[in-house]
Amino acid sequence: MRYMLIVKATPQSEAGEFPPDAERMFAEMAEFNNELIAAGVMLDGAGLQPSKAGKRIRFEGRGNTFVTDGPFAETKELISGYWILECKDMDEALSWARKVPFVEGELELRPFFEPEAFEGLVSDEVMEQEKGWREAQRERALKAQA
Known part of the structure; x- marks a missing residue:
């Protein structure tokens, strides 16, 4: 079963800033990603640019679209990255989520249909x-x- 492990945005990620220890963080993340790949669990993963680089598309009836340029308010509702994992069940996906090398932050784990x-x-x-x-x-x- 596939799961999306969602990295919640922070004020720092929305500002397009990396933490002071970015070199260490990227090295740890690369090690974690390599572990996921070696286990055959990781299907995809990436960091996302801040919402100021994005657009929201709202639909109001067939063919009626409205585009809003970022940035978007409410950082707590935004994401800054993701992994797509293929695991046997939620428990296995959760065990991988617990290994993410974050010092602080928040993740959300959701199964795909x-x-x-x-x-x-x-x-x-x-x-x-x-x-x-x-x-x-x-x-x-x-x-x-x-």
Whole structure:
């Protein structure tokens, strides 16, 4: 099962600043990422630029979109990075989350909806197509890590 491990933004990350010990932090993060990759758990992961570099797209009816430029208020509702993990269950994903080499900060761990969750709601053809997309994404992630 896939999980997203979400790194919550901080005022510092929203300002586009790295901590004073950034060199050590990046080295520890690289070590952690390599451990995830070696265990075959990490499918993807990245840090995100501050929200001032982003846009929000709001929909109000089909074809009616409104774009708002960042930055966005409420840092506590923003994310600054993520990992996509493939684990056997929530307990395994949580054990990896506890190993993230943060001194402070906050993470959120959430499972993905997998194709099986939509059985009975979509056709078998759509289910198989979705499973094929997921497998292709997984294969690309594994090749990129090799």
